Amino acid sequence: MDLAVKWQELMINPFFQDIPYKVELNKFGLILMSPASNRYGILQFKVGREIERKKKGGIIITECSILTNEGVRIAHVAWASDEFITEFGEITPYPKSPEICVEIKSTANSKAEMEEKTRLYLEKGALEVWIVDEYGKVNFFSHTGKIKKSKIVENFKL
Numbered sequence: 001m002d003l004a005v006k007w008q009e010l011m012i013n014p015f016f017q018d019i020p021y022k023v024e025l026n027k028f029g030l031i032l033m034s035p036a037s038n039r040y041g042i043l044q045f046k047v048g049r050e051i052e053r054k055k056k057g058g059i060i061i062t063e064c065s066i067l068t069n070e071g072v073r074i075a076h077v078a079w080a081s082d083e084f085i086t087e088f089g090e091i092t093p094y095p096k097s098p099e100i101c102v103e104i105k106s107t108a109n110s111k112a113e114m115e116e117k118t119r120l121y122l123e124k125g126a127l128e129v130w131i132v133d134e135y136g137k138v139n140f141f142s143h144t145g146k147i148k149k150s151k152i153v154e155n156f157k158l
Contacts, residue, residue, distance in 0.1 A: 003029060007065065007072045007093050026071040040076075043104045043132055046158055047077045051100065054153050057082050064101070065093035068120040075101035075121065079152070097126035100152055104132050128152055 006029050024032040048060040064078035072093045080088075080098035088094055101121040105114055118129040118141050128150055129141045136158040140147045150156045 003027070003072055004067055004093060004095075007067070024072055024074050027069070029071070032071075037106065039134060040104050040106060043134075043136060043158070044076050046136070047102050047104070047130070047132060047138075050156060050158060051077070051079050051153055054156065055079060058099075059085060061098065064098060066097050066101070066121065066124060067093045067095050068097075068124050070116070070120055073117060073120055076104045077102035095124075097121045097124040099127045100130065100150075101126045101128075102130040102132060105134065107134060132158070 003025055007025060010023065010025070010031070026032055044062055048062060052060050058079055058081045061078040061080060062076065064075040064080075065072055066075060066078075075097070077100075078098040079100040084096075084098055088096065101117075103109075103114060103117055114131050118131065121129045122141070122143055127142065128147075130150070131139045131141070133139075138156065138158060140150050142151070
C-alpha cells in the first residue's frame, strides 16, 4: 500500500475536512485520531513564533505531514531550511523530515509514543526533535540522544 497516495486521498475526503482531531496514518494505513486542546494550539503557536524570531531564513510549518517508516506522522511544528523547501516545496506528505520537528505532548500521550515519534523523525532526517510538555517545558533530542539545548536555534525558550 502506498501511504503517500492514501494520505492524499484522506486529505480530499470531505468527512475529514472539519473534524476537531489531528489525523495520522499508521504503517498499515489505519487512521489514528487524537483531539487537540486549546492549550495545545497556544503552545504550538508560541513554539513556531519563537523559532521564527530566532531563525533568519527557513519556514515554520504547523501540522507538518511526514512519511515515516511507520506511516504518516504529523509534527505539530516543524522548521524547514530554505534548502529543504527548495528541494521538497509543498509536497504532501514530505518524504523526509524537516530539520526540526516538534511534538506538543498532551496528558494522553505516553512516553513510549513520544519516544517512537522522536525516533521516526530522526530516522527520516530531522536534526533535532523537540518535545514540549503541557507546561511549556522543552526537551531536545538529536541523533546522539537527549541534548541540553538546541544547536539549531540558539537560546530557545518559551
